[in-house]
Amino acid sequence: MNIQWYPGHMTKAKRAMEENVKVVDLIIEIVDARAPGATRNPDLAALGRGKDRLIILNKADLAEPEGTERWAAWFVSQGIRSFVMDARSRRDLKGLLRAIEEASVKKKARDQARGILNRPVRAMAAGIPNVGKSTLINTIAGRTAARTGNRPGVTKGTQWIRLGKSVELLDTPGILWPKFEDPEIGLMIAFLGSIGEMAVDQEELAGEFFRFLERTGRTEGFTERYGTEPSGRPEEVLSRIALKRSLLLAGGLPDTRRAASAVLEDFRAGRLGRICLELPGKL
Ligand code: GDP
Secondary structure, eight states, X not given: OOOOOOXXXXXXXXXXXXXXXXTOSEEEEEEETTSXXXXXXXXXXXXXXXXXXXXXXXXXXXXXXXXXXXXXXXXXHTTOOEEEOOTTOGGGHHHHHHHHHHHOHHHHHHHHHTTOOSOOEEEEEEESTTSSHHHHHHHHHTSSOSOOSOOTTOOOSOOEEEETTTEEEESSXXXXXXXXXXXXXXXXXXXXXXXXXXXXXXXXXXXXXXXXXXXXXXXXXXXXXXXXXXXXXXXXXXXXXXXXXXXXXXXXXXXXXXXXXXHXXXXXXXXXXXXXXXXXXXX
């Protein structure tokens, strides 16, 4: 399956982000803990040159804990600071605050050289769609402050949200689109819902997902949920799921397209168990 996707509003979002980057000290690069390599955007390294950086392995509650441990160790080995969290939970905010303070190395050095004391770190969250940027901002703000969903280019009038006394976070996240030449990476990003549903044939994608589960031996949660293995012809697997879920077309035929979307949604929300799509070294 070959995924091609070039959303038209990409350039506008990138430009908005380039403007916002200028006013921050630190970039919080959010990735999905289930595929931290595939969900990074290579543009971000260039965009944030000279800035401090912290990677958040988000949705860790949906990833295999051993996988997340391996990724955290891998980032250490690359000299990149990272923090593991569930952006929906306020419990992780103390740790995040500490991680941001520790990552603000260049900012501190600059302030010190200029004799500036106790200036808060200004940070910006950025990442590809669906990794949890708005959720993180909302959790920090303690209310619905950020626009959830993907509405690029809406930044106007810079607003800041405080995290403790020492961090200010821009209320608008930077959105970048996934970049991939490798079709495997395209698949992972599509499984995770970072590519518009309209751009990818959901049934074909579900078929690829079944193959992934089988190849990597991650079928347990699937079988438990649907009472069927993801093996055999994908149309048949989807038909069985559709019938079981009463997803029917007019005339009573199984609606395999809706079944495909349901399976992918179940995976994205963690209802098929905690599943990593990639591990370090397998990039
Ligand atoms: P954005 O496009 O990067 O702003 O992503 P959103 O903040 O809109 O989040 C996309 C979806 O992932 C929403 O349904 C969130 O509730 C969910 N989500 C975000 N962070 C987490 C997390 O850490 N754990 C879980 N389980 N779900 C999350």
